[in-house]
Amino acid sequence: MTDRRTFLAGSLATLAIALRAVAAEPVTRERFPLWPAMPPGAERVRVRDEWVRRSPDGDPDDIAWPHVAVPMLTMCRPARPNGAAVLICPGGGYARVAVGRHPGAIARDFASRGITAFELLYRLPHDGWPAGADAPLQDAQRAMRVIRAGADSGWPIDPDRIAVTGFSAGGHLAARLAAQAGRKIYSPIDATDRLSAQPDVAGLFFPVITMRDPGVHKASRRELLGTHAADPVWQRRYSAELNLPATMPPTFVACNVDDSVVPFKNSLLMAEALHDAGIPTELMAFEEGGHGPPAPHANGTPTPWMDLFLAFAADHGWPA
16 A cells, blocks of 8 residues: 555655756856956955865865955856756855855756756955955845846846855855845945845755854854954844845745754744744754755655755745
8 A cells, every 4th residue: 555655755766866867967167256356345355265175085176265355156057947046155154155166066956957056155254354244245145136137148047036045154144135135235336236136035044043142153153243243232233033124035944953053943033033024934844964954764765855945935936
């Protein structure tokens, strides 16, 4: 007798095989600076790009950037684009940015589904940028505008179908972008900056959210706020769950309850705040997975976390 669990496991196994076949299709990689010249405030800092390998014996492109002088976007263009695009904000606790020079697994997964993915290498507050804790947000706003501008220059993108996703501290950045896309935090430099930075949907995965106790990821707070880390005013100002606007897009939040790095309370706080603000939201709290994607089930069946995000997003008009 075939029960629902057996059917689901078989369906997911079939889906995984299909996705592996699609993911094998070629994608095009392009990497370019985010700003046409120097990023805002560059004349007042002395910083050079620096990267380190995350594992001595791992993939040579498994790197992280403790210092970023030239913010970059890496575009992963699908073989068969469907018009949708996504900005990916990697993590690193605001101490570094964990992103390679070539598209990572998540970008390739999006591309295998026809979605043009853009990975963001953003600046870090500890490098002394005049914008301080808002330097990463400057880059995220600019990135959304660059992606929209690309729709007019031959990229296979619909400017009305752009999402943002963020992972760990990148989840904090993505949440701030979603909430503060219209906030003016740098002077416009070209026509691109007249475009909207607003994403159409947001996905926050095992995210840093709050800068307040309890639940705070102290290392991210220290790196983001620096000498203001203990200041309650600054903690409130940079807590992503506070003061959500009506323009906040539908937001999917996912975490693992056994995350020993970023307390899953961050995700609960964000989901509650979204609900209270009347923003469409869905929260997925998985049993195991630590600080990363959820673990497979005991029978080896993968947990379809990306499919769950895409299903939620589809209910709100993206990527279709």
